[in-house]
Amino acid sequence: MLFVSVVPDQFYFVWQIELQLLNFSKFGIPKEQVHIIIGKDRTYGLSVWFSNFIERNADKASFFEYPREVDVFEYRPSVRPHLLKQHFSRHPELAEEVIFYHDSDIIFRELPDFDSLAAGDEWYLADCRSYIDSVYLKSRSKGLFEGMCAIMEIDPAVVVAADGVAGGAQYILKGITAAFWAKMEADCERLFGFMKDFDETVTKTPVNGSVQSWCTDMWVLFWTGLKMNRKMRLSDELAFTWAADPIGKYTTRKIYHNAGANDLVDKVNYTVFDKVKFHVHPPYYSRHDRYSKELCSYEYVRLIKEWEDLQPKADLSDTSILIPLYIDSPDRLLNLEMTTRYLYKHFNTRIIVVEAGPEQKVDPSLLPPNVDYHFIEDHNPSFHRTRYNNHLVRLCQTKLLALYDVDVILPPEQIMESIRALREGDVAISYPYSGVFYATAPWVGDVFRMMLDHTFLQGLDDKHSVASRRSLGGCVFLDKETFIACGGENQRLTSWGPDDIERAARYKILGYTIHRVSGVLYHLHHARGANSAYNAETSTRLRSEYLTICSFTRNELVDYIQTWDYFRN
Numbered sequence: 001m002l003f004v005s006v007v008p009d010q011f012y013f014v015w016q017i018e019l020q021l022l023n024f025s026k027f028g029i030p031k032e033q034v035h036i037i038i039g040k041d042r043t044y045g046l047s048v049w050f051s052n053f054i055e056r057n058a059d060k061a062s063f064f065e066y067p068r069e070v071d072v073f074e075y076r077p078s079v080r081p082h083l084l085k086q087h088f089s090r091h092p093e094l095a096e097e098v099i100f101y102h103d104s105d106i107i108f109r110e111l112p113d114f115d116s117l118a119a120g121d122e123w124y125l126a127d128c129r130s131y132i133d134s135v136y137l138k139s140r141s142k143g144l145f146e147g148m149c150a151i152m153e154i155d156p157a158v159v160v161a162a163d164g165v166a167g168g169a170q171y172i173l174k175g176i177t178a179a180f181w182a183k184m185e186a187d188c189e190r191l192f193g194f195m196k197d198f199d200e201t202v203t204k205t206p207v208n209g210s211v212q213s214w215c216t217d218m219w220v221l222f223w224t225g226l227k228m229n230r231k232m233r234l235s236d237e238l239a240f241t242w243a244a245d246p247i248g249k250y251t252t253r254k255i256y257h258n259a260g261a262n263d264l265v266d267k268v269n270y271t272v273f274d275k276v277k278f279h280v281h282p283p284y285y286s287r288h289d290r291y292s293k294e295l296c297s298y299e300y301v302r303l304i305k306e307w308e309d310l311q312p313k314a315d316l317s318d319t320s321i322l323i324p325l326y327i328d329s330p331d332r333l334l335n336l337e338m339t340t341r342y343l344y345k346h347f348n349t350r351i352i353v354v355e356a357g358p359e360q361k362v363d364p365s366l367l368p369p370n371v372d373y374h375f376i377e378d379h380n381p382s383f384h385r386t387r388y389n390n391h392l393v394r395l396c397q398t399k400l401l402a403l404y405d406v407d408v409i410l411p412p413e414q415i416m417e418s419i420r421a422l423r424e425g426d427v428a429i430s431y432p433y434s435g436v437f438y439a440t441a442p443w444v445g446d447v448f449r450m451m452l453d454h455t456f457l458q459g460l461d462d463k464h465s466v467a468s469r470r471s472l473g474g475c476v477f478l479d480k481e482t483f484i485a486c487g488g489e490n491q492r493l494t495s496w497g498p499d500d501i502e503r504a505a506r507y508k509i510l511g512y513t514i515h516r517v518s519g520v521l522y523h524l525h526h527a528r529g530a531n532s533a534y535n536a537e538t539s540t541r542l543r544s545e546y547l548t549i550c551s552f553t554r555n556e557l558v559d560y561i562q563t564w565d566y567f568r569n
Contacts, residue, residue: 001098001118003029006037006080008068009046014053015282016104016258016275019303021060022310023107034061039083042067075192077217081185088178101171105258105275107303112237112254117172122231125167125222126238126255131212132222133166134159140211144198151194152187152223162226168218170238170255184220192216243297244272250296258300273297281450284308285345287337289365308345314416316349318423319400319477322392323353326383327361331445331526335407337366338445338524342452344368346412352395354388382538386489386499390566393480393488401480408474409522411454417517418477427515428482429507436520437471438464445524457522467523473500474521486510487561490545497542505550509557 003024007013017036024034040046046054046065054063066086073079088094098118117124130136134156137145149156195213225232240255250256258275273283273291283304291301321343327333340351351371355362356378364373374395376388389403400422402415410432418430440448440457441464448456457464486506493499504514552560 002035003100004035005104006083007104008039009050011049012279021057025060027111031061036061036063037083037087038065039068039079040065075188075216078188081181085178085181095177099173107256110254122233124172124235126169127234128168129166133163151191154223165232165234167234187220188217241296245296247294273301285341285452313348316347318398320396320398321351321402321404323404323406324385324388325355325406329527335524338449340368340371345452354392382495384494386491386493389489402477404475407524414517414519421515428479428512430477430515432517433519433521435470437468438520439467439523442525472504484567487564488566492545498546502546
């Protein structure tokens with residue numbers, strides 16, 4: 001038996017097939033039995049994202065590329081028989097195979113009894129009578145059913161007589177040739193065109209108003225089987241659940257069909273996973289808590305989580321990412337979620353977040369599982385960052401640490417270069433960027449939040465504002481023991497000010513090399529409040545403290561640091 005599906009070369013289908021192949025691999029389906037047919041652009045060839053996907057999954061499926069020889073189909077799913085016509089023509093031996101023909105958005109809860117389905121010469125279909133049989137069609141618009149039969153050149157009585165086996169969605173097909181798919185391609189276009197004209201001229205409603213015209217290929221395949229006098233049966237082995245079905249139904253079916261959520265979803269007090277929201281970005285590393293565990297779609301969400309857990313991450317188990325936080329705008333909350341999810345996606349590390357403020361605004365349940373969250377009530381309107389950085393360091397149990405602003409995104413390879421330098425003992429302080437500090441536009445964060453892909457930010461390098469070319473802020477990686485020996489953070493810097501440059505100056509005076517990595521730092525947009533600029537009342541004092549530090553000799557600075565007691569027991 002071969003498992004056959006067809007998809008156009010569109011990003012929307014990449015992640016769906018990726019999850020499907022993960023599901024198939026769990027059931028031990030050999031790659032030789034999985035045929036994925038891809039329709040590529042006849043001029044430009046296969047896209048980069050699909051090429052990369054095939055390379056990543058070459059051990060899970062057999063991939064076949066064919067050009068789309070028709071630029072535009074009136075009925076978009078006509079591309080499936082169009083490509084299968086080419087595949088079966090190139091591989092005529094497939095006429096001898098049993099074909100499990102399925103969509104790219106199904107997964108198995110349990111494998112159907114394929115041995116029994118493969119026996120004999122019958123075709124098997126999933127039960128779709130409620131929206132495929134003649135009763136349904138006759139209930140939609142007068143004359144529609146008869147007109148469809150005329151287009152398909154089939155006796156309406158034959159279709160009515162077969163209502164008891166009206167099915168589709170998943171098929172077990174036998175004895176199929178390229179000619180079958182060629183006829184189906186032509187009939188799909190003709191039938192859909194008729195239904196579209198019928199809607200516009202008779203029912204005066206949109207094309208999906210009087211009938212679910214997206215099912216065109218299901219009628220064509222079923223009715224073609226009738227015309228070929230094929231024996232067809234419905235099989236409970238192919239029965240399936242929908243995204244919005246109650247979770248209790250999931251265990252009663254062997255197949256889950258992740259079709260786009262329909263209007264019925266809005267009538268229940270649950271949130272369903274709806275794949276159509278992920279046309280331009282995958283659903284990975286998103287807010288999975290928003291999906292109801294009371295609906296079947298949650299099983300699909302669990303598969304997404306499983307995929308995430310299987311992805312390789314860079315090992316930062318010896319490093320803690322420390323994020324101090326004062327929520328002074330909604331942007332900060334969004335940036336916290338975005339930054340922590342980005343770090344969780346790329347690194348095996350512990351993230352410690354300390355929120356300070358008059359009231360807690362962070363919901364820790366919305367953060368990734370590797371985040372250790374703390375809230376400290378603080379009614380001081382000025383965020384004492386240096387104090388909270390030191391508090392975070394006391395919570396840190398690893399050899400290395402990063403003082404990391406909540407609004408910062410860095411390419412993973414830059415972070416790993418800083419870690420490499422620290423691990424090898426060459427340096428005790430490393431900045432994972434060259435000093436170039438890009439400020440992103442508000443809309444950039446909105447898009448990045450969906451993708452969590454730093455290459456998107458890099459693609460806009462000529463569009464970002466350059467906030468600085470020699471910045472020392474945003475992020476610094478440190479050896480914890482050395483950091484404490486150097487005094488930790490200077491808590492005399494009590495609000496927004498020169499704390500970043502003061503830290504670097506102190507390390508240099510004490511004889512440490514300031515290590516930098518090539519590359520830039522991306523700063524996500526946020527509204528600017530009192531804690532994002534100098535306070536007129538404190539700016540002179542803060543700058544004076546910085547200049548005092550810079551004036552010291554090494555011995556004078558060591559003596560000065562001895563007066564601090566931030567890390568004394």
